[in-house]
Amino acid sequence: MRPRHKIGLAGLLAISVAAAFFAWLGVFNVAASTGHWSVTNRLLHFAMRASVRVYALSVTVPDLRKTGLLQASAVHFQAGCAYCHGAPGVSPSPAALSMLPPPPGLSNKISEWTDAQLFRIVRHGVRYTGMPAWPAPDRDDEVWGMVAFLRELPSLDGEHYRELVAGPATSEAGEVSGFDADLARCAQCHGADGVGRSEDVPVIAGQSGAYLLASLKAYLEGRRRSGVMQVAVSQTNEDTFEALAQYYAGRPEPAKPVGDTASIARGREIAERGLPRKGVPACLGCHGGSRKNPAYPRIAGQKKLYLETQLRLFAAGRRGGTAYSSIMAKVAATLDDTDIADVTAYFTSAR
Known part of the structure; x- marks a missing residue:
């Protein structure tokens, strides 16, 4: 090994030993009452922005107008986010305000980020800030719902925010x-x-x-x-x-809407007879009403958007829960977009 390389390695080793010794002494102040040095703050913020920008490059942004879950996202924001960030008409917790640096109010910050970058932050969180990852990180549909809500947040006043939540x-x-x-x-x-x-x-x-x-x-x-x-x-x-x-x-079921009759007719055929060529059994074999297993959900009259989302989650292996979810995962994986559209159209209109 060349002398210069030996000197360089010795220097790195000495720095590492010195850093470990300094940490062992315990003189470095980790108290949250003083916050980071200004230069450390700037460096961490710069690194966070750069990281989010780079990782967001691979994110494909859907049409947020069709994302859904905006109202449910408002409820989740109130339960899990407003404590730190506040909301229209809602002040952050005094405990959150004592954090250094304090969590930012989001209404005037959202415009600084693209949709893909917001998705990255909401889904994965940010280390060393108290910003957690999404509780179910494989539920991209929910994360996009939150992004759609955040886009609406700057335009909400206290009254409209409270109505969304409650x-x-x-x-x-x-x-x-x-x-x-x-x-x-x-x-x-x-x-x-x-x-x-x-x-x-x-x-x-x-x-x-x-x-x-x-x-x-x-x-x-x-x-x-x-x-x-x-x-x-x-x-x-x-x-x-x-x-x-x-x-x-015990609540009464709502009135059923009427949709595309051709799509409903084909969906009814799938529900009653299945798709034998694809190995899909008749939906009504399990979801046919009160005489069936009570552990099976009743899906007649369910909302179309919700049913479509659940079928796609089953097909992607992201929907679990009851002991029978594995059955639906196999069935949903064989359905194409037309099958899903038709069968959900039928159940949405079924009585």
């Missing part, structure tokens, strides 16, 4: 206690009637109580992945799960 006639969960508080929390997305406050939130009115209870437990235990629902159920008293399931099971 609805015009829904009580805030903090004003009541026990079962009523948990029901109010569910109603923020599902409504007190179980019909759902947006097209991407499922109809749970009249659903099997056994299925609803199994779903709540699956979300709580992480067997069914959803960043929105996993946070929601973690804030709900597990002792009220059965009462909540029975409450929504």
Whole structure:
């Protein structure tokens, strides 16, 4: 080895030993009360922006107008983000404001980032800042829903934000206690009637109580992945799960909409006979109503956007939960876009 190389290696070793000794002494101040040095702050912020910019290059941005989950994302933002960042009409927690540097208010910061960069930040979080990754990182649809909400955030005032989160006639969960508080929390997305406050939130009115209870437990235990629902159920008293399931099971089903008759007719054929050439069994063999296994969900009258999303999640191996989810994963993987459009059109209109 050349002398200069030996000197260089010795120097690196000496620096490493000195750094380890300095850390061992414990004199470096890690207290959060003083924050980083100014130069450290600038370096970390520069590195964060550069990293997000580079990793976002591989992100394909969908049409955010068709993303869905905007209303549910507002509820999630209130539950998981407003504590630190605040929201229209909502101040950040004093504890968050004592962080150095404090979490930024987002309304005046969103425009600094592209949609792809926001996706990267929401999905993966940012180290050393307290910004966590999305609770279910494989649910890209939910992350894009949050990006769509963040794009709307600067245009919201306090009244419109509160209506997105709680609805015009829904009580805030903090004003009541026990079962009523948990029901109010569910109603923020599902409504007190179980019909759902947006097209991407499922109809749970009249659903099997056994299925609803199994779903709540699956979300709580992480067997069914959803960043929105996993946070929601973690804030709900597990002792009220059965009462909540029975409450929504007892709500009347909504009127069924009518769609494209040709698509509905083909979807009905799939539902009744399946697709033998693809090995797809008849949907109604499992989802045919109350005489079937109560662990199977009733999907007649369900929302089309929700059904399409669930089928695609099953096909991608990203939807779990009950003991029968593996059956749906195999079935969904064989369906093409036309099959999905037709069968969901049928079930949306079915009575």
